[in-house]
Amino acid sequence: MTKVIENLSDISDRFDAIVLYQWGVLHDGTTLYPGAITALCGVNKRLAVLSNSGxxxxxxxxxxxxxxxxxxMFECVMTLGEALWQGIATGRVAHRILCPITRGPGDAETWVKGLDVVLTPDVAAADAVLLMGLPDRDADAAEQILAAAPLRLGMAVTSLGTTLAIKLLGPDRIDAPEIGLYSHRLGEGWLVGGTSNTGGACYCKLSIQGNLRL
Structure with a gap:
């Protein structure tokens, strides 16, 4: 049954922590929403922020x-860009030559600091395409880069969107719905992809032991 609430304190006693999405919940991209700080200050709970930012x-x-x-105010801020950075740093993501597509100049160079990764504008020389966002003034730039990508087995695309999506072109079809893997036919190969539970990374930051009601 849907319950209309006046503020978070009406239901906060049901949870151990509250995870808030950033854009559209806390602010509109440039300005915080009126009353957001007051609403959160009145909740005596652990707070975290989850964002699809690259x-x-x-x-x-x-x-x-x-x-x-x-x-x-926030015990944890977790972004998709952070999740991928940590994945590469710990070796869970093996690709080391990335062709970046970003919203703004310098975004990829700032993001890659601390990683043993090479950025290249040549998609044919890359292990994977790093899609961090679409250029503000040239929406066709991303399409042009991807169109130039050779369809060779082992080519991967990592996309930072509402989830951390990874797609790999391989010779075999792999479908494992229990872990979120699926395949699409592409050329002579299969595009195998899946998305991560980035929100789980936020959970891990908040609670290492025991169960946590979110």
């Missing part, structure tokens, strides 16, 4: 603070 967690945390939220 940038790392640090810049997003600074952005939120710069809009007026108290510096230590």
């Amino acid at each position: 940038k790392r967690a640090g810049p997003n945390a600074s952005r939120i603070t710069g809009m007026g939220f108290p510096e230590r």
Whole structure:
């Protein structure tokens, strides 16, 4: 049954922590929503932020603070950019030569700091395409880069969107719905893909042991 609430405190006692999406919930991209700080200050719960931003967690945390939220209000800020960065740093993601497509100049160069990764504008020389966002003034740029990509087995695309999506062109069809894997026919091969539970990374930051009601 749908329950209409006046504020978070009406239901906060049901949970141990509250995970909030960033854009459209806390702010509109440039300005925080009226009453957002007051609403959260009235909730005595652990707070975390989840975002589909292609940038790392640090810049997003600074952005939120710069809009007026108290510096230590959120125990965890987790972004898709952070999840992928950590995946490469720990070796879970093996690709090391990336062709970036970004919204703004310098985004990929800032994101890649600290990683043993090479950025190249030549998609044919890349292990994978790193799609961090679509260029503001040239929406066709991404399509042109991807169109030039050779369809060779082993070619991968990593996309930072509402989830962290990874697609790999291989010789075999693999379908494993129990873990979120699926395949599409592409040329002579199969495009095998899946998406991550990036929200799980936020959960891990909040609770290492035991169960947590979110």
